[in-house]
Amino acid sequence: MISWGFRMALSGTLPVIWGLATGRLNEAVWITLTAEAISWVELKGSFAWRVRTLVTGAALAILFAILGTITGANVWLSVVSMFFVGFLATLLKNIGDRASGLAICVYLLFIICNAYPTSGYSELRSRVIYISLGAAWPVIVGIAVSLAMPREEPFRRQIALIWRSIAELVGIISTGNVLNASRESSLFVKEKEVRAAIDNSYQFYGRMVHQVNKNEHQQYQLAQLRKAAGLVAINIIAIGDEMEQITIPDLAESLRIKAATMFGAMQEAVSRISVLVITLKPEEKLLAVSQITRLKKLAALIARYPLPDNTANTRAINRILKHTERTIKLLESAIGRVEQMGTDKPVFRSYSLIKTSFVLKPKYLLRNVRGLLNFNSLTTRYALRSAIAATVALFVYKWFSIDHGYWLPFSVMIIIQPYFGATYTKAMDRVIGTLLGGLAGSLLLHVPAGLHIKEGILFLTFILMVYYVRKKYAIAAFVITLNLVLLFNIESAYNNMLMVTRALCTIGGACLAIFSGFALLPTWDKKWLPSHLAEAVSANYAYFVATFFSGQRPTNWTKNKRITESKNSNVFDSFNRYMEEPGKEKSAAYYDLITQNIRITRNLNNIHLEQDEKKQTTEVPTPEQQGRINECMTWYNRIMYLLPLLNASLQPRIIDDSALPTSSFRLNDAQTISVEKIIIELKAMHEDLEKILGVPAK
Numbered sequence: 116m117i118s119w120g121f122r123m124a125l126s127g128t129l130p131v132i133w134g135l136a137t138g139r140l141n142e143a144v145w146i147t148l149t150a151e152a153i154s155w156v157e158l159k160g161s162f163a164w165r166v167r168t169l170v171t172g173a174a175l176a177i178l179f180a181i182l183g184t185i186t187g188a189n190v191w192l193s194v195v196s197m198f199f200v201g202f203l204a205t206l207l208k209n210i211g212d213r214a215s216g217l218a219i220c221v222y223l224l225f226i227i228c229n230a231y232p233t234s235g236y237s238e239l240r241s242r243v244i245y246i247s248l249g250a251a252w253p254v255i256v257g258i259a260v261s262l263a264m265p266r267e268e269p270f271r272r273q274i275a276l277i278w279r280s281i282a283e284l285v286g287i288i289s290t291g292n293v294l295n296a297s298r299e300s301s302l303f304v305k306e307k308e309v310r311a312a313i314d315n316s317y318q319f320y321g322r323m324v325h326q327v328n329k330n331e332h333q334q335y336q337l338a339q340l341r342k343a344a345g346l347v348a349i350n351i352i353a354i355g356d357e358m359e360q361i362t363i364p365d366l367a368e369s370l371r372i373k374a375a376t377m378f379g380a381m382q383e384a385v386s387r388i389s390v391l392v393i394t395l396k397p398e399e400k401l402l403a404v405s406q407i408t409r410l411k412k413l414a415a416l417i418a419r420y421p422l423p424d425n426t427a428n429t430r431a432i433n434r435i436l437k438h439t440e441r442t443i444k445l446l447e448s449a450i451g452r453v454e455q456m457g458t459d460k461p462v463f464r465s466y467s468l469i470k471t472s473f474v475l476k477p478k479y480l481l482r483n484v485r486g487l488l489n490f491n492s493l494t495t496r497y498a499l500r501s502a503i504a505a506t507v508a509l510f511v512y513k514w515f516s517i518d519h520g521y522w523l524p525f526s527v528m529i530i531i532q533p534y535f536g537a538t539y540t541k542a543m544d545r546v547i548g549t550l551l552g553g554l555a556g557s558l559l560l561h562v563p564a565g566l567h568i569k570e571g572i573l574f575l576t577f578i579l580m581v582y583y584v585r586k587k588y589a590i591a592a593f594v595i596t597l598n599l600v601l602l603f604n605i606e607s608a609y610n611n612m613l614m615v616t617r618a619l620c621t622i623g624g625a626c627l628a629i630f631s632g633f634a635l636l637p638t639w640d641k642k643w644l645p646s647h648l649a650e651a652v653s654a655n656y657a658y659f660v661a662t663f664f665s666g667q668r669p670t671n672w673t674k675n676k677r678i679t680e681s682k683n684s685n686v687f688d689s690f691n692r693y694m695e696e697p698g699k700e701k702s703a704a705y706y707d708l709i710t711q712n713i714r715i716t717r718n719l720n721n722i723h724l725e726q727d728e729k730k731q732t733t734e735v736p737t738p739e740q741q742g743r744i745n746e747c748m749t750w751y752n753r754i755m756y757l758l759p760l761l762n763a764s765l766q767p768r769i770i771d772d773s774a775l776p777t778s779s780f781r782l783n784d785a786q787t788i789s790v791e792k793i794i795i796e797l798k799a800m801h802e803d804l805e806k807i808l809g810v811p812a813k
Contacts, residue, residue, distance in 0.1 A: 116585070119157060120578030122260055126150040126253040128574045142245050149176055149249025151577075152223045154257075156216030160269050160319040162261050162462045168217070169257045173250035176220040180246045183225035184239060187232030190513045197509040197524060200225045201502035204528060209494050222528045226509070230521040265459035270337050271392050273316035277344040278389035278449075280309045281351060282382050288355040289378030302355055303713060307687060309348045310680045316341055317677075336456040340392065343449045345673060347385065349720045350438045350445070356717060357438070360431040370420055377413040381442065384410055388449055395459060400450060407446050414439045434785065441724070493643075496636040497533045504531060504631035508624060519616045526624025531632065534640070536695040538632040541588060542625035548592025549621040553614035555593070556600025573601045633697075640693035644705060647686040649762035651712050652800075654682040656751055658719055659793075660770055663744050663778045672723045679716050683709070704807050711800045718789040718796075725786050734781040741777060743790050748772045750797035757801075760808045 127147050134143020153172045158165045179200060186192040200222055207218035224246070233239040265271075284305040320334075363371065384406035391399040418436055422429045505524045512520025530545055532538040559572070576598035583591040600614065658675040686709055693705075736744065749772045758765055782790065804810075 120581035124577035146249035183228030201505035205501040522620035544589035552593040552596025651682040
């Protein structure tokens with residue numbers, strides 16, 4: 116985020132310095148405005164992806180600046196164009212981090228240029244020239260920065276974020292057993308952050324281990340490193356499940372101290388690997404190896420601790436030690452992968468001129484256009500809501516000729532979100548940040564200070580607003596407003612009424628965004644939560660069937676795991692939004708169903724972890740084991756027949772449980788326990804579903 120901020124500051128400040136030095140501040144402001152818009156494009160992927168994104172952002176900025184300029188003199192052309200721009204920009208925002216910066220290039224340049232139309236061809240040509248310069252400058256800066264970076268650094272950074280989120284997960288688990296809903300929810304939030312980090316890495320590098328050619332040595336090792344991180348997360352979550360079985364007050368104080376120290380060493384070891392993946396420094400490897408060695412010794416101490424035979428606590432502790440042993444092996448394997456990857460050369464030493472020329476191939480543009488036009492109900496409603504609200508805002512300011520009223524549609528486009536709760540939160544953050552930022556900026560300008568100090572603060576605001584835009588939006592809004600105060604003051608266009616107008620437009624835009632989120636094609640999770648739940652249960656069902664009835668030993672099971680956990684995250688997010696929606700008191704009945712489904716996923720993960728450690732055998736389950744597996748299938752089918760009542764569009768393919776094939780592997784003790792846990796969860800889920808749907812119990 117800080118490097119992104121420096122790129123933004125460099126792109127935005129140097130044109131201002133040029134304008135001050137040459138006395139062409141008006142032209143410098145247009146260059147700075149365009150450069151700042153394009154600098155909001157976050158560069159997270161490979162060099163090729165960065166170049167394509169920057170060039171796309173520059174093209175969109177120029178195109179929509181021209182559209183805004185030529186339509187600005189006519190209210191009705193402006194209104195029609197605003198609807199198109201609002202719809203397109205929202206589609207871009209809804210794609211995710213890859214395109215949300217491009218959305219800013221679209222609506223910011225259109226709205227500002229529409230507010231200042233040109234009077235003739237000569238003026239239009241001059242504006243296009245300066246906007247083109249403003250578009251080219253951040254592209255040059257971005258490419259220069261990207262050429263100097265190590266080639267695989269973006270992929271390594273995504274993997275490092277996975278390891279860091281796992282370290283935070285260890286921290287939650289180490290605090291004790293998770294017995295109440297609040298603690299269980301906190302655990303799943305951290306588990307979901309791990310899942311999100313893994314999903315983000317797939318967005319920028321979608322190939323799994325078996326899809327990577329071993330000749331692509333560094334990428335193969337990194338794909339293996341990401342897989343190891345996912346397996347470490349499964350083992351740590353399994354440790355958390357076992358912690359629930361332990362009555363901690365019954366343990367001796369000396370054992371509790373050893374366990375706390377062991378978890379601390381585990382967290383530190385995972386954290387050190389996160390840093391090692393980014394830095395590749397030998398000293399970080401030494402620290403990581405040291406923590407892993409310490410973790411081994413602490414686990415051995417606990418293994419030798421005298422415990423009573425065959426108690427619930429003893430059995431759970433032994434299983435925790437087994438998962439810890441697996442985690443240690445995976446951590447050692449991760450360090451080995453980093454070593455085998457070798458040094459990471461800078462991009463300019465890795466890309467030939469011929470290879471670089473293929474970066475902008477037309478097929479990539481066509482692929483992105485197809486992704487943009489991949490509509491669904493939620494996306495379309497969000498895009499229409501944003502377009503209508505922004506169009507109304509632009510019409511109001513144009514019709515009533517509000518001075519600097521372009522902040523009204525601009526605020527709407529920034530604030531409005533897919534869901535009402537998120538829109539309301541962002542509106543409050545933006546209003547508070549804008550009011551305080553305007554006040555602070557006004558006070559700052561009355562303090563005697565040289566111009567160079569103001570330039571320094573302007574440079575700093577570019578960095579801070581990028582740093583806080585994802586962390587704390589209220590602070591980002593404060594810094595953005597402060598940035599505008601300083602920018603307008605340098606242009607000698609600042610006065611206190613300008614900030615009053617901005618504040619009033621921000622409040623008006625926030626009110627319009629909130630109202631549209633409530634009344635205009637609203638998306639309420641009260642309606643969508645059952646559908647998300649049905650999809651999550653259906654994904655788990657497919658995972659269960661693939662585990663036991665695929666006709667072969669499950670190998671590439673992590674794909675099913677990833678799909679199922681993503682669906683679990685979706686329904687968990689939907690439930691949280693549902694609880695925040697306005698209206699009557701909410702029912703928490705769905706929470707039990709969601710957590711039951713999550714626990715089934717965890718037990719399926721544990722079954723596969725155990726299976727991966729077995730030697731290849733042809734042993735089939737005992738009749739008793741097969742009976743319990745078939746019982747799971749029977750209960751699962753009863754649940755699946757109820758799912759269309761939650762989501763009418765869902766037509767699951769249900770396996771006939773009257774003639775099930777034999778499972779392809781025999782269960783060990785740990786797997787048998789997992790199957791028993793799944794039966795318990797399925798019975799509870801079936802009962803709760805019948806209550807929610809009003810189906811009479813049989």
